[in-house]
Amino acid sequence: MNHCTKLKIASALAAILACLAIASCDNSYGVFSSIQTEKAQVGTTLYKNATVKALGEDAVNQKFFAVMSKVYSRSFAGTAWTLLPVNGVSDYYAAGFASSAATGTIWVASLNAVSSAFNGVYTSTDGGSTWSALTSTALGAGSTVSVDSLFWAGDTLYVLTHNHTAATYSLYYSDGASAFSAVTGMTGLAYPIIGMTKAGTNYWAMTEAQVYLGSSKSTFAADATTGTPTGTIISSSSGSVLGGIAADSTNSVLVTRSDGILFTLTLGGPSWSSATVLDSVKLGVLAEVPTTTGLTAYRLLIAKHNSTYGYCEWNAATSTQVAGNDSTAIFSPTASGYTTTVYDKPVTAIYYSAAKGTILIALAAQASDTYALYSNTYSGTAWSGWTAE
Amino acid sequence: MKRTLAALFALLCIALPLSAQVAGQSESDGTDYFGGLHKKGSQIISLTTGAGIPLFILPADPSATSDYPLGVGASFSLNYEYFVANRLAIGGSLTGAFNTTVGGRTLFMAPVALKLGYWWGTAPLEYTVGMDMGLNIVRLSGNGVITPFIKTGGGAFVQLSQSWSLGGQLYWWFIPEVHFGSSASLNRYGNFLEISIAALYHF
Numbered sequence: 001m002n003h004c005t006k007l008k009i010a011s012a013l014a015a016i017l018a019c020l021a022i023a024s025c026d027n028s029y030g031v032f033s034s035i036q037t038e039k040a041q042v043g044t045t046l047y048k049n050a051t052v053k054a055l056g057e058d059a060v061n062q063k064f065f066a067v068m069s070k071v072y073s074r075s076f077a078g079t080a081w082t083l084l085p086v087n088g089v090s091d092y093y094a095a096g097f098a099s100s101a102a103t104g105t106i107w108v109a110s111l112n113a114v115s116s117a118f119n120g121v122y123t124s125t126d127g128g129s130t131w132s133a134l135t136s137t138a139l140g141a142g143s144t145v146s147v148d149s150l151f152w153a154g155d156t157l158y159v160l161t162h163n164h165t166a167a168t169y170s171l172y173y174s175d176g177a178s179a180f181s182a183v184t185g186m187t188g189l190a191y192p193i194i195g196m197t198k199a200g201t202n203y204w205a206m207t208e209a210q211v212y213l214g215s216s217k218s219t220f221a222a223d224a225t226t227g228t229p230t231g232t233i234i235s236s237s238s239g240s241v242l243g244g245i246a247a248d249s250t251n252s253v254l255v256t257r258s259d260g261i262l263f264t265l266t267l268g269g270p271s272w273s274s275a276t277v278l279d280s281v282k283l284g285v286l287a288e289v290p291t292t293t294g295l296t297a298y299r300l301l302i303a304k305h306n307s308t309y310g311y312c313e314w315n316a317a318t319s320t321q322v323a324g325n326d327s328t329a330i331f332s333p334t335a336s337g338y339t340t341t342v343y344d345k346p347v348t349a350i351y352y353s354a355a356k357g358t359i360l361i362a363l364a365a366q367a368s369d370t371y372a373l374y375s376n377t378y379s380g381t382a383w384s385g386w387t388a389e
Numbered sequence: 390m391k392r393t394l395a396a397l398f399a400l401l402c403i404a405l406p407l408s409a410q411v412a413g414q415s416e417s418d419g420t421d422y423f424g425g426l427h428k429k430g431s432q433i434i435s436l437t438t439g440a441g442i443p444l445f446i447l448p449a450d451p452s453a454t455s456d457y458p459l460g461v462g463a464s465f466s467l468n469y470e471y472f473v474a475n476r477l478a479i480g481g482s483l484t485g486a487f488n489t490t491v492g493g494r495t496l497f498m499a500p501v502a503l504k505l506g507y508w509w510g511t512a513p514l515e516y517t518v519g520m521d522m523g524l525n526i527v528r529l530s531g532n533g534v535i536t537p538f539i540k541t542g543g544g545a546f547v548q549l550s551q552s553w554s555l556g557g558q559l560y561w562w563f564i565p566e567v568h569f570g571s572s573a574s575l576n577r578y579g580n581f582l583e584i585s586i587a588a589l590y591h592f
Contacts (some may be wrong), residue, residue, distance in 0.1 A: 027572050032566050
C-alpha cells in the first residue's frame with residue numbers, strides 16, 4: 001500500500017468518524033448547563049432500587065400512601081414514610097390498594113405474607129389507625145381464586161379476582177363499606193382489568209384488549225361506542241395493547257395504547273377521537289394535572305417507553321407533546337431535574353393531589369441506584385421539580 | 390474553592406522542579422538530547438491513566454444548587470509524538486474520561502487532539518511541557534455535543550530502561566461548549582485538571 005492510498009484511507013476514516021460524531025450532537029442540549037443545575041437526590045432508603053406500584057391520598061386525614069409489597073404512608077406536612085399496619089398486622093402483602101381522597105377512606109386487600117392466604121379487604125377512615133373488614137365471601141378467595149387488585153371509581157370500590165384453574169378474571173363491587181357483589185358482565189374475563197375510572201355517571205374498566213362501559217356500578221358491557229379503543233394482545237412481535245385509562249376535569253375518558261395513540265371520549269360524545277402523542281411509542285398510565293393551581297389549564301402526564309422510559313407532557317388544547325426535559329416542559333423547570341429523576345425508569349403510577357398541589361410519581365427503579373418515588377409541588381408561581389421522597 | 394486551591398497547589402508543586410530543571414539543564418544536557426531520545430526523528434508512544442478533577446464551569450448558573458455538581462472522575466489516553474526537531478515533538482492523542490454528577494449521571498468525554506510537546510532532561514529524569522488541541526465528543530444522558538478541546542500542562546518521568554520511562558503528568562483541560570442561534574444561552578466553559586501517571590515508550 002503506497003503512501004497516497006494510506007492517506008486516502010485515513011481521510012475516509014476521519015470523515016466517517018466526524019460524520020458519526022456530528023450526527024450524535026444536539027445543538028439544543030447544553031451538557032454543562034444541564035450539569036450545573038443538577039441537585040443531589042437523597043430520598044428514603046425504602047424507595048431506593050425499589051418499585052412502587054400504586055399511590056393514594058387521604059385528604060381528610062392529610063396523608064399520602066405508596067404501595068410496594070406493603071403500604072407506606074406519610075403526612076402531608078411530614079417527610080418520613082412509615083409502614084402502615086393493616087388491621088394490626090405488619091407482616092402482610094398488599095394485593096391491592098385504593099383510596100378516596102375526598103372522603104378520607106382507604107382500602108387494602110391483605111394477604112398472608114408467607115402463605116399468600118387471603119386475610120381480607122380492610123377499610124379505614126382515620127388514616128389507618130383503626131380498620132374494619134368488608135364482607136368478602138362473594139369473592140370466593142381461597143386456593144383457586146386470589147384477589148389481584150382494588151380500584152376506586154368515583155363512588156364505588158371494585159375488586160378483581162383471578163381464578164387460577166380457569167385462568168379467568170372477575171370483577172366485584174361494593175360501596176366501600178358493604179359486602180361485595182359480582183359485577184354483571186364482568187365475570188370469567190380472559191384478561192385482567194388494569195384500570196378503572198368514573199366519568200359523569202358512567203363507570204369505565206379496561207383490559208389490555210378492551211374497554212368496558214358500566215351504565216351503572218353493577219352492570220358493565222364491552223364498550224360499543226364508535227371508534228372504541230382496542231388492543232390486539234401481543235402474541236408475537238406485532239400488535240398493540242391498551243395502557244392506561246383516566247377521566248379528566250371535563251369528564252372525558254382518556255385511554256392510551258402501545259402504538260402511541262391517545263383516545264378521547266368526551267362526556268356524552270357519540271364517538272371516540274384519537275391523536276398520536278408519540279408515533280409507535282408505548283404509552284402507559286396517565287393523569288391530568290393543572291399547570292398551575294388556578295386550574296385554568298391542564299396537561300396530561302403520560303408514561304411512555306421508546307428509547308427511554310419516563311413520561312411526556314401532552315397539551316390536549318393544542319394537541320402537542322413535549323418531552324419531560326424539554327425547555328417548554330411545565331413540571332420540570334430544569335432539564336436535569338427530569339433527567340436525573342424520572343428519566344429511563346418505567347412509570348407505574350401518577351397521582352395528583354389537588355388538596356396539596358403535589359404530584360407523586362411511582363417508578364420501577366430496580367438496579368438504577370435511584371429512587372422509585374418522587375414528588376413535585378406547585379409553589380404558587382412554579383412547579384418545584386421532581387424531588388426524591 | 391478547596392478543590393481549586395488544591396489543584397493550584399499541585400500545579401505549583403510540579404512546576405517548581407520543572408522550572409529549576411530548565412534553568413540548570415543547559416550545563417549538563419549538552420547536545421546529548423537525553424541519549425538521543427529527544428533528537429529529531431525519535432518517537433514516543435505513551436499510555437496514561439489518572440484522575441479527572443472538575444474545577445469549575447463558567448459562567449456560573451444562578452439556579453445551581455451545588456458548587457461542585459461533578460465528582461472526581463478518571464481519564465486514560467493513548468498518545469503518539471514524533472520529534473520534528475531536537476526536543477520538539479508533534480503528534481496526536483486519543484483520550485477517554487468520565488465523571489459522575491451529583492444527580493447520578495455520568496459525563497463521558499472523548500477528546501481527539503493534535504499534540505505539541507517540548508522535551509528535555511538528564512538521565513534518569515526527563516520532562517515535557519505541551520499542549521493538545523482538538524475536538525471533544527461529550528455525552529450525557531444519551532445527549533451529545535462536540536466541543537473544541539484544549540489541554541496544556543506537563544510531566545516528569547524517570548527512565549527505567551533505554552526505551553521505557555514512567556512518571557506523572559498534570560494537565561489543565563479547557564472545554565468551550567459552544568452553541569449557536571437560539572441555543573447560544575447554553576454556552577459554557579468547562580475546566581478540568583488531569584493528574585495522571587504515564588508510561589513512555591521511546592523508539
